[in-house]
Amino acid sequence: MVSIPASHSSMHFNPRGLQMWATGYLLKRIAFFLLIVWTAATVNFFLPRLSGQDPIRERMIKLVQSGSAWGKGIEDMVELYNEKFGLDKPLWQQYLTYLGDMSRFDLGHSIASYPRTVNQILRDSMLWTISLLTVTTLLSFIFGTLFGAIVAWTRAPLWLRSLAPPIMTMAAIPYYLLGLILLFIFAFELRWFPGHGGYRIGHIPNLSWKFLLEAGEHAILPALSILLSSLGFWAIAMRGMMVTVEGEDYMTLAEAKGIKSGRLFYDYGLRNAILPQITSLALAMGYVFSGALLVEVVFGFPGIGTVLFQAIKGVDYPVIQGIVLAIILTIATTTLILDLTLPILDPRIRRRT
Amino acid sequence: MTAAAGANGESAQRSAALRVENLHVHYATPEGAVRAVDDVSFSLEAGERFGLVGESGSGKTTLAMALLRMIKPPGQIESGQVWLDGQDVLSLSGEGMRQLRLAGIALVAQGSMNSLNPVTRIRRQLLDGMKDHADGQVEADGETVAAKMGRREQDDYVRELLARVGLEPQVASMYPHELSGGMKQRVCIAMAISLRPKVIIADEPTSALDVVVQMQVMETLRRVQEEVGAAVILVGHDMGIMAQFVDRVGVMYAGKLVEVSPVREVFRRPLHPYAHLLIDSVPSLEEKDDLEGIPGLPPSLVERPTGCLFHPRCPHAAADCASLEQTLEEVQPVRWVACHRVREIHDLEPVPGGQ
Numbered sequence: 026m027v028s029i030p031a032s033h034s035s036m037h038f039n040p041r042g043l044q045m046w047a048t049g050y051l052l053k054r055i056a057f058f059l060l061i062v063w064t065a066a067t068v069n070f071f072l073p074r075l076s077g078q079d080p081i082r083e084r085m086i087k088l089v090q091s092g093s094a095w096g097k098g099i100e101d102m103v104e105l106y107n108e109k110f111g112l113d114k115p116l117w118q119q120y121l122t123y124l125g126d127m128s129r130f131d132l133g134h135s136i137a138s139y140p141r142t143v144n145q146i147l148r149d150s151m152l153w154t155i156s157l158l159t160v161t162t163l164l165s166f167i168f169g170t171l172f173g174a175i176v177a178w179t180r181a182p183l184w185l186r187s188l189a190p191p192i193m194t195m196a197a198i199p200y201y202l203l204g205l206i207l208l209f210i211f212a213f214e215l216r217w218f219p220g221h222g223g224y225r226i227g228h229i230p231n232l233s234w235k236f237l238l239e240a241g242e243h244a245i246l247p248a249l250s251i252l253l254s255s256l257g258f259w260a261i262a263m264r265g266m267m268v269t270v271e272g273e274d275y276m277t278l279a280e281a282k283g284i285k286s287g288r289l290f291y292d293y294g295l296r297n298a299i300l301p302q303i304t305s306l307a308l309a310m311g312y313v314f315s316g317a318l319l320v321e322v323v324f325g326f327p328g329i330g331t332v333l334f335q336a337i338k339g340v341d342y343p344v345i346q347g348i349v350l351a352i353i354l355t356i357a358t359t360t361l362i363l364d365l366t367l368p369i370l371d372p373r374i375r376r377r378t
Numbered sequence: 379m380t381a382a383a384g385a386n387g388e389s390a391q392r393s394a395a396l397r398v399e400n401l402h403v404h405y406a407t408p409e410g411a412v413r414a415v416d417d418v419s420f421s422l423e424a425g426e427r428f429g430l431v432g433e434s435g436s437g438k439t440t441l442a443m444a445l446l447r448m449i450k451p452p453g454q455i456e457s458g459q460v461w462l463d464g465q466d467v468l469s470l471s472g473e474g475m476r477q478l479r480l481a482g483i484a485l486v487a488q489g490s491m492n493s494l495n496p497v498t499r500i501r502r503q504l505l506d507g508m509k510d511h512a513d514g515q516v517e518a519d520g521e522t523v524a525a526k527m528g529r530r531e532q533d534d535y536v537r538e539l540l541a542r543v544g545l546e547p548q549v550a551s552m553y554p555h556e557l558s559g560g561m562k563q564r565v566c567i568a569m570a571i572s573l574r575p576k577v578i579i580a581d582e583p584t585s586a587l588d589v590v591v592q593m594q595v596m597e598t599l600r601r602v603q604e605e606v607g608a609a610v611i612l613v614g615h616d617m618g619i620m621a622q623f624v625d626r627v628g629v630m631y632a633g634k635l636v637e638v639s640p641v642r643e644v645f646r647r648p649l650h651p652y653a654h655l656l657i658d659s660v661p662s663l664e665e666k667d668d669l670e671g672i673p674g675l676p677p678s679l680v681e682r683p684t685g686c687l688f689h690p691r692c693p694h695a696a697a698d699c700a701s702l703e704q705t706l707e708e709v710q711p712v713r714w715v716a717c718h719r720v721r722e723i724h725d726l727e728p729v730p731g732g733q
């Protein structure tokens with residue numbers, strides 16, 4: 026009998042050892058998560074202030090230019106507002122206040138649409154973007170990955186594999202351009218779907234079936250443009266991985282074992298090729314806030330992309346900062362979830378670190 | 379029946395576990411067809427251990443893969459016949475061939491370090507081959523390998539397989555990366571015998587292992603092979619392992635078998651000039667001479683030499699070697715050599731009644 030080395034058995038057959046390892050891993054990942062968020066929040070704080078622009082002054086100058094305010098008294102107003110927004114304090118004090126506010130998710134007031142808070146603005150637009158992008162990202166991941174795997178599978182039927190070139194071509198078209206094309210064909214020419222907004226003008230968002238159907242109808246074209254343009258991305262990546270996996274020794278041995286092609290495809294091919302795809306999916310989920318900014322702008326979709334677009338146009342720093350922070354948080358969170366799920370999918374990651 | 383097909387002697391014809399006749403495997407290249415396996419014939423008796431040796435690129439692995447019908451394009455089995463236990467392998471349907479793999483002819487692969495699926499447990503990998511052969515009515519020593527085993531029966535089956543190759547039952551719940559190289563190769567051997575095949579092809583099964591583990595793995599392979607009564611084709615270039623493991627050895631050169639003889643005879647007195655040089659190039663502990671290689675390089679399989687493929691490198695080459703194609707002939711009892719000058723070189727008596 027070949028005895029199993031002691032380290033092996035203690036690692037895998039001693040539940041307490043595994044538990045301790047899991048706890049250590051968990052704590053390490055969470056600490057790392059907090060470090061990322063803190064670093065990003067700090068950069069988010071200092072970066073706009075490095076630009077030397079004065080948001081209040083910019084806003085006032087805009088107002089003056091549009092004739093909504095008189096040139097006189099501007100300095101007083103700037104000072105007043107600076108005090109109100111805390112911009113007159115020393116930088117380190119601002120920074121501490123900022124960190125405190127952030128940790129309570131208090132993102133302050135919008136400058137452009139004062140007195141609305143950034144939180145309110147985010148809350149109103151977030152659901153739109155999250156629903157649109159979560160659904161499209163997941164659909165595109167599932168279909169793109171499956172399609173890529175099948176295309177690479179030499180035993181797959183030819184008609185399926187011949188679908189590869191058109192879908193790969195679609196991936197080369199930028200999604201906002203695809204959006205414009207879809208908008209032109211289906212909204213303006215055929216008039217099958219509405220071409221603007223997230224719901225009919227005058228309706229108030231609520232959770233009735235009627236409204237949800239209406240919202241769904243509005244979301245079809247934006248969703249389709251995201252879906253069609255990202256499908257190819259998943260398919261190309263998966264095809265590459267699948268081809269690599271098909272060349273592995275374990276595939277040769279599996280074939281020599283007379284494994285049925287369904288099992289060969291799923292258990293040996295897909296299971297191995299999908300690992301990097303899961304990583305990409307987690308990263309893509311991190312972009313549910315920011316991934317389709319231009320699509321939202323093209324379709325006038327009432328999501329976070331449109332809001333960010335408006336905020337950048339209006340130099341609305343608190344809103345920009347709030348949205349950027351939200352984006353950072355989602356990316357860091359999805360990365361954390363990824364770190365915690367990958368060991369389940371790939372046993373090789375389950376090592377003592 | 380060609381002369382070479384009887385490389386075992388006529389008496390072995392009926393009990394042959396595997397018979398290969400005039401097998402040709404070609405690879406299509408822009409420069410023309412490469413004859414990776416060229417008119418190879420041999421046969422194995424049940425339980426026999428047969429070695430295939432030769433330099434890299436001599437067609438050993440291609441031959442092994444051809445027996446499993448796993449040659450990938452641009453490669454193709456051009457012609458020939460393969461009989462496994464009386465069954466015509468090359469005429470089987472794709473599904474029939476799939477059923478035959480593992481159940482009739484199993485592989486212990488070359489790259490043992492990477493031969494197991496990294497994301498599933500050993501237990502699952504030991505069972506999936508069996509499950510996919512369940513509808514094929516695999517008979518093993520009269521007992522049918524049950525299609526629908528219960529969980530407990532599967533556990534027993536896995537435990538027994540692991541015990542046979544000297545592994546503890548816990549290995550079943552481990553992943554490949556948790557095993558050492560030797561343990562992985564034992565798992566591969568356990569898989570190979572799981573359906574009691576007639577033939578096991580072991581393609582350089584110990585190439586990535588250190589010598590101590592090599593010996594253990596080869597001992598294991600020999601033991602389980604004898605237990606299930608399978609014939610083994612051992613592919614490799616480690617002459618030391620060949621000498622200890624196989625009964626007969628086939629020497630390949632440029633896609634052709636140039637000598638097929640009992641392994642002791644080959645080591646004692648190799649007849650083919652190439653086999654002779656090959657044995658001479660094995661380092662010896664007793665004689666501390668300079669290590670001798672074989673002068674020259676193996677021929678390009680696209681622009682092949684005319685006549686005997688070895689003649690450009692052969693120390694005994696004569697004028698007619700460049701024009702006469704060579705085929706295996708029984709120059710002495712149970713010794714088959716593809717060289718028309720072999721009798722002159724070794725001063726042999728012609729075989730009575732032979733060619």
